[in-house]
Amino acid sequence: MAKELCLSGKNVTKIFGFGDKKTIAVNHVDFNFHVGEFVSIVGESGSGKTTLAKMLLGLIHESEGEISFLGKPRDIKGRKQKREYWKDIQAIFQDPFSSYNVFHKIDAVLLDCIKMRGGKNLPHDKKVEMMTEACSFVNLKFEELTNKYPFELSGGQMQRLMIARIFLLKPKILLADEPTSMIDACSRATILDMLQNLRNEIGMTIIFITHDIGLAYYISDTVYIMEKGNIVEYGPAEQVILHPSADYTKRLINDVPKIHEEWDLSTV
Amino acid sequence: MKHILSQIFHTGKFTMGFCIFMGILLLMVFYPLINPGDPLKIVSIGTFARPGTYISLYDAVDSRLNTLKLDEAPANRLESVLKMEDRVKMVMWFEAVEIPIGHLNIHDTEALLALWEEHYDSTVRPEGMTKADRNYFQRLDESLNRVLVTKEKILATRDASTAELQEIRAIEDTDYVNLKNVANVKRLPLGTDNFGRDVLKELVAAIRTSLVIGLIAGTIATLIGLTLGLISGFIGGIVDDIIMFVTNIFTVIPAFVLLILISYSIGQDQRGPTTVAVVIGMTAWVWTARAVRSQVISLRNRDHVNLSKLSGHNLFLIIVTDILPYIASYVVMALILQISGAILAEAQLSMLGLGPKTTEVPTLGLMMNWSMLYTAHLNGYWWAYFPVLLTIALISFSLNLMNTGLDQVFNPTLRD
Ligand SMILES: Nc1ncnc2c1ncn2[C@@H]1O[C@H](COP(=O)(O)OP(=O)(O)O)[C@@H](O)[C@H]1O
Ligand SMILES: [Mg+2]
Numbered sequence: 001m002a003k004e005l006c007l008s009g010k011n012v013t014k015i016f017g018f019g020d021k022k023t024i025a026v027n028h029v030d031f032n033f034h035v036g037e038f039v040s041i042v043g044e045s046g047s048g049k050t051t052l053a054k055m056l057l058g059l060i061h062e063s064e065g066e067i068s069f070l071g072k073p074r075d076i077k078g079r080k081q082k083r084e085y086w087k088d089i090q091a092i093f094q095d096p097f098s099s100y101n102v103f104h105k106i107d108a109v110l111l112d113c114i115k116m117r118g119g120k121n122l123p124h125d126k127k128v129e130m131m132t133e134a135c136s137f138v139n140l141k142f143e144e145l146t147n148k149y150p151f152e153l154s155g156g157q158m159q160r161l162m163i164a165r166i167f168l169l170k171p172k173i174l175l176a177d178e179p180t181s182m183i184d185a186c187s188r189a190t191i192l193d194m195l196q197n198l199r200n201e202i203g204m205t206i207i208f209i210t211h212d213i214g215l216a217y218y219i220s221d222t223v224y225i226m227e228k229g230n231i232v233e234y235g236p237a238e239q240v241i242l243h244p245s246a247d248y249t250k251r252l253i254n255d256v257p258k259i260h261e262e263w264d265l266s267t268v
Numbered sequence: 269m270k271h272i273l274s275q276i277f278h279t280g281k282f283t284m285g286f287c288i289f290m291g292i293l294l295l296m297v298f299y300p301l302i303n304p305g306d307p308l309k310i311v312s313i314g315t316f317a318r319p320g321t322y323i324s325l326y327d328a329v330d331s332r333l334n335t336l337k338l339d340e341a342p343a344n345r346l347e348s349v350l351k352m353e354d355r356v357k358m359v360m361w362f363e364a365v366e367i368p369i370g371h372l373n374i375h376d377t378e379a380l381l382a383l384w385e386e387h388y389d390s391t392v393r394p395e396g397m398t399k400a401d402r403n404y405f406q407r408l409d410e411s412l413n414r415v416l417v418t419k420e421k422i423l424a425t426r427d428a429s430t431a432e433l434q435e436i437r438a439i440e441d442t443d444y445v446n447l448k449n450v451a452n453v454k455r456l457p458l459g460t461d462n463f464g465r466d467v468l469k470e471l472v473a474a475i476r477t478s479l480v481i482g483l484i485a486g487t488i489a490t491l492i493g494l495t496l497g498l499i500s501g502f503i504g505g506i507v508d509d510i511i512m513f514v515t516n517i518f519t520v521i522p523a524f525v526l527l528i529l530i531s532y533s534i535g536q537d538q539r540g541p542t543t544v545a546v547v548i549g550m551t552a553w554v555w556t557a558r559a560v561r562s563q564v565i566s567l568r569n570r571d572h573v574n575l576s577k578l579s580g581h582n583l584f585l586i587i588v589t590d591i592l593p594y595i596a597s598y599v600v601m602a603l604i605l606q607i608s609g610a611i612l613a614e615a616q617l618s619m620l621g622l623g624p625k626t627t628e629v630p631t632l633g634l635m636m637n638w639s640m641l642y643t644a645h646l647n648g649y650w651w652a653y654f655p656v657l658l659t660i661a662l663i664s665f666s667l668n669l670m671n672t673g674l675d676q677v678f679n680p681t682l683r684d
Binding site: 082100102103 | 572
């Protein structure tokens with residue numbers, strides 16, 4: 001099935017620093033993400049995944065290359081254009097504990113989203129209803145959260161609240177940067193379920209960043225493998241993981257502990 | 269909020285600094301109520317009256333007399349005339365006229381006086397003794413006689429037309445007046461200064477002016493530093509380059525040199541306390557700007573700031589709600605240090621004669637300046653400068669203690 005292009009990039013590069021301290025975090029990468037796709041970007045830590053994500057979000061400027069959004073070159077130079085762009089693309093960050101402003105209550109976080117969707121002047125009851133709906137989408141109870149601060153929640157709850165935020169915003173694209181790597185294993189599966197629900201129920205494009213290739217195989221349609229700033233391999237998840245062509249991909253796959261194999265304690 | 273406050277007051281350092289500072293503030297607020305009036309009023313003719321209680325002699329002789337028979341009175345009287353240096357001089361006289369003094373104990377007043385009565389002769393001219401020395405011994409002898417022979421003293425007024433003395437009252441050595449009955453008693457706990465002003469009153473007024481100067485200068489410096497630091501740290505790029513260029517210029521020229529130059533060029537007449545405070549504030553913001561900038565740089569890439577951007581918040585809102593609250597404790601600490609620094613800067617400027625003009629208000633620095641100019645420190649008039657010095661030290665000490673206490677709470681790495 002031929003799908004519409006949603007977000008694509010050509011020669012996208014990010015270089016930090018100059019001279020001796022120069023780091024090429026993302027090195028001339030090309031990619032095409034389609035509408036409604038569940039894409040995973042997989043790579044070891046330091047391979048430039050977060051940097052790429054921030055460029056996609058427009059939080060940092062690319063040093064080189066061009067990113068297109070919905071088939072047209074992306075223009076987010078002005079403040080207004082950025083705000084419009086962020087109605088279409090949103091993110092969940094890796095560390096829920098540092099993702100919230102500790103001085104703001106949970107209500108403020110959610111009300112902000114309603115405001116961003118143009119619901120500033122809705123009656124209070126309607127706003128509460130929307131927030132309650134968003135919370136129940138992620139199995140949280142708004143009545144228990146109202147007037148609380150995010151830091152009073154557990155890591156898993158915070159990440160779910162982030163998803164509730166996305167549910168309210170309903171962007172076209174969601175960038176989830178290792179959303180499960182800093183929370184307990186129990187919450188992990190629920191979070192992944194909810195991301196899939198976002199895609200299946202709302203038709204969101206999900207760009208999922210992870211260092212866990214097994215996880216990527218389990219949930220995604222398409223996989224991009226990143227090594228030291230380069231995209232070394234990409235394609236449908238099954239093809240990439242069952243028939244990897246790059247050595248780096250093979251190594252990543254071999255590093256995943258296989259449940260059916262004996263644990264080799266000598267290498268731990 | 270409550271929790272943080274209780275945590276702050278749990279650090280001994282903050283509490284101690286806070287108590288000292290509050291003590292100074294209470295003194296500043298309440299002393300003028302007890303002792304109202306112009307702090308710059310000249311109360312004593314002549315400079316540097318010693319600290320103590322001054323009783324009006326004029327009123328005392330008119331007060332109701334009581335007779336007290338006190339055995340120790342003659343000895344006390346003698347003691348106040350016969351100081352240690354006089355005793356040493358007496359022994360020197362004995363040695364000059366070659367009178368064997370044997371095992372005379374210099375502290376044995378009776379033996380010393382007996383020997384003196386027996387041998388002193390004002391007509392003797394010991395070799396190598398100057399006229400001044402001989403006069404000194406003569407005066408000493410007279411005052412000893414006055415004390416030892418307790419003759420009554422006659423109080424008289426002079427008749428305006430005949431110029432005759434008319435006796436009012438004879439005063440015995442056993443006559444006493446109750447301090448409460450004396451109409452005029454003046455307590456000068458810290459004496460008077462070179463102009464004859466009440467030092468304590470002046471000091472209290474000076475604390476007020478210096479604190480106001482500190483507050484104005486500290487606030488200005490913190491506001492400038494905070495604004496520049498926030499803008500340059502958060503916006504970055506060319507804005508950052510320009511601000512850092514200006515900041516670096518200010519760093520290269522020491523703030524104090526700049527302060528001296530500006531104060532000097534303003535001129536004595538224009539330099540009120542507020543002007544001085546503004547000048548101090550305008551030259552002291554540099555390190556606050558740098559510190560705030562580096563804090564902001566470490567904050568601006570945090571995810572909560574990114575999330576705020578993604579939520580469509582504008583630059584101003586992000587700075588005010590996502591950056592400022594995170595560095596608020598830091599800014600308070602910087603403000604405290606700036607206040608303390610400004611008070612010290614005023615003192616330094618004034619000691620160079622570049623402080624506020626001298627006629628309107630006292631400041632801690634001006635008081636130091638005056639007492640230095642009148643060489644109080646060389647003449648042992650400690651009350652004119654030591655309390656001022658102590659106050660400056662205490663203010664600075666207490667503010668720094670509070671700062672360290674806050675640091676312990678907000679900067680957990682320093683916690684022990
Ligand atoms: N703001 C920055 N300044 C300088 N170097 C950076 C910055 N952000 C990331 N890097 C560098 O870029 C490389 C990629 O980092 P990152 O994108 O965070 O990797 P990942 O998310 O895959 O772990 C790393 O070597 C990192 O040190
Ligand atoms: Mg990362």
